[in-house]
Amino acid sequence: KLNRLYGSLSDELSASLNVAVRYVPVSNYAAVVSAFRSGSLDLVWFGGLTGVQASLQTPGAMVLAQRDIDAEFTSVFIANGASGLRPITSADQLVQLKGRRLAFGSESSTSGRLMPQYFLGENGVTMADLAGGAPGFSGSHDATIAVVESGAYEVGALNEQVWRSNVDESRVDTDKVAVIWRTPPYV
Numbered sequence: 001k002l003n004r005l006y007g008s009l010s011d012e013l014s015a016s017l018n019v020a021v022r023y024v025p026v027s028n029y030a031a032v033v034s035a036f037r038s039g040s041l042d043l044v045w046f047g048g049l050t051g052v053q054a055s056l057q058t059p060g061a062m063v064l065a066q067r068d069i070d071a072e073f074t075s076v077f078i079a080n081g082a083s084g085l086r087p088i089t090s091a092d093q094l095v096q097l098k099g100r101r102l103a104f105g106s107e108s109s110t111s112g113r114l115m116p117q118y119f120l121g122e123n124g125v126t127m128a129d130l131a132g133g134a135p136g137f138s139g140s141h142d143a144t145i146a147v148v149e150s151g152a153y154e155v156g157a158l159n160e161q162v163w164r165s166n167v168d169e170s171r172v173d174t175d176k177v178a179v180i181w182r183t184p185p186y187v
Contacts, residue, residue: 003023003025006023007023009023010022010023024041026041028106028108029049029050029107029109032044032046032054033054033108036061037057037058043064047110047111048114048187049108049110049114050110069161070187071187072185072187073111073159073160073185073186073187074111074182074185075115075158075160075183076160076163076183077097077116077155077156077180077181077183078144078145078155078157078158078163078177078178078179078180079148079155079178080150080153080155080176081175081176081177081178085100085155087180088181091122091184092123092124093181094120094124094181095123095124095125097120097125097129097130098125098129098130099130099131100130100131100155101131101132101152102155102156103138103148103153103157104116104117104135104136104156105137105138105140105141111158111159112140112141112144112157112158113135115183115186117157131154136153138153138156141158141162142166142171145158145166145172149172149176160182163179
């Protein structure tokens with residue numbers, strides 16, 4: 001899907017700018033920051049955290065654009081139905097997650113780790129409070145859904161857009177996993 005989408009964007013940019021533009025898929029967040037820093041990539045669509053990392057590591061880097069939806073981004077916490085967790089109506093109830101098995105996506109994901117972890121911390125939940133003394137990392141938003149749906153983790157945090165897309169495309173068994181809390185919007 002990304003190859004098709006960004007291949008089309010590359011073709012459009014090539015025609016508009018009259019320079020060769022090629023889409024290069026990158027396997028993970030750290031790899032894309034490194035490739036940008038080394039000059040292997042000239043234009044990158046970063047998330048919040050990786051954008052900051054790239055700008056700090058790459059003199060002269062500049063932000064060219066931001067989507068309108070990025071001004072009010074949200075993440076969701078999802079729970080496996082067998083966990084007994086129910087919808088959280090106020091952030092101070094996040095303390096219910098202490099002692100639970102929690103999965104984030106990638107360690108470098110703004111919406112799949114950084115901001116959910118921030119909101120947990122702001123409401124009295126440290127990573128040491130989780131089962132095993134630390135969170136797990138699934139590697140991606142889709143994988144977070146899978147590990148929570150399977151019961152391997154009781155709760156997970158991910159990008160709300162990815163959650164909605166998976167639900168809309170019937171890739172989630174909503175009898176097994178559901179949203180229990182949505183973060184406040186963040187940039």
